[in-house]
Amino acid sequence: MVRILLVEDNEMNRDMLSRRLTRKGFEVVMAVDGAESLEAAQAQAPALILMDMSLPVIDGWEATRRLKADATTAAIPVIGLTAHAMAEDRDRCLAAGCDDYDTKPVDLARLLEKIQAQLQRCGIAVDS
Template structure:
């Protein structure tokens, strides 16, 4: 099973997305803020991180920068998730270290395509 770290502070978003990922065959580990995400990225060893960018404690921007600065977590693909769909938001996510970006509300088919592309890029195969 491919383990995904879902970092989301909104309970409804977290519940909806985690259930959908579980049904697709992923193992889902959840963090409620950026500090928890940093700890779980090391201890849970996820294959991929779905990172909400607007988080309490440490926001997704800073958490991603820290993940990409540490040798133990730098290679984990991070897909930034944000309700911001303004011009420049994708570039800001990529500059923070995200490997890709998607908007909320999540279009599951589009997000699954991005997850598969990132897993393939790092040599992980996922077959639901």
């Protein structure tokens, strides 16, 4: 089972997305802020991280930079999630180290395509 780390501070978003991903066959582990995401990435070794960019403690931008700077987590694909849908927001996510970007509210079909593309890039096959 492919493990995804979902980093989301909003309980309703976290619950909805984790349930939908679990139904698609993923194992979902969660963190509620950027600091927790760093710890969870080390402890849980997820195949992919879904990172909300607007987080407390350490925001998603900085958490992603730290994940990509650490040799043990640098190869984990990160998909940035944000309610901001401007081109500069996408560019900012990619500049922080995100491998891809998606907007909120989440379109599950589109997000699943992006998850699958990132996992395939890493050589992980999924049936979702």
